[in-house]
Amino acid sequence: MPIPPFLTALMSDQLKRVDRKMCDCGTHRGDYVFRPPGGFHWGRSNFANRLFRPATDGQLVAKGPRVRHRIMLDVDGRQVVRRGRQTIQALEDWAAEVWLPVVEGLTPHDLKHSHKVWMDEDLIPDVAQAERLAHSIASIKGRATHISDRYSHVSEPMRQQLVAALQKRWEGSLRRRAKTGPSRLPIVQELLRPYLRP
Numbered sequence: 001m002p003i004p005p006f007l008t009a010l011m012s013d014q015l016k017r018v019d020r021k022m023c024d025c026g027t028h029r030g031d032y033v034f035r036p037p038g039g040f041h042w043g044r045s046n047f048a049n050r051l052f053r054p055a056t057d058g059q060l061v062a063k064g065p066r067v068r069h070r071i072m073l074d075v076d077g078r079q080v081v082r083r084g085r086q087t088i089q090a091l092e093d094w095a096a097e098v099w100l101p102v103v104e105g106l107t108p109h110d111l112k113h114s115h116k117v118w119m120d121e122d123l124i125p126d127v128a129q130a131e132r133l134a135h136s137i138a139s140i141k142g143r144a145t146h147i148s149d150r151y152s153h154v155s156e157p158m159r160q161q162l163v164a165a166l167q168k169r170w171e172g173s174l175r176r177r178a179k180t181g182p183s184r185l186p187i188v189q190e191l192l193r194p195y196l197r198p
Contacts, residue, residue, distance in 0.1 A: 058101030
């Protein structure tokens, strides 16, 4: 499945940042690009509680002694971790950035729905949408398969249309973010650089 240029660049950059190693946890075997510190791969609950929920809600998930508070990042983009009796205010004063919520309460399945809406807005053919979402055309359209759907196939121009639409959305999001000014996080600033006014 083709991916847009921005995602190729981001993934290539991530591969340069991590030491790659094969997972040998006994249950899975694979080479994971995104791994937890000191671990082989993320589990469903670890990923949800430590990455997905904080990113979407903008706050840590309260668990055990961990207090729910805003996500703060240092200049390298790493999460600032509260230590001992350190106050939340002290953390906020020291942090380079405070993570704003993306969409509170968002779930991974909601992302699939959002992607479908984007493809509808970008006039991506149903057959290409079905391939992208790993669905049948009937499930995409919410009805029995029509004879014209049965003989429809995804072409390379359809795939390229989808890739171009996703690239355009990415660039649009960076343009909108750049209007608020530069970022103190180097990785974000590098992405914004082409869109910032001199």
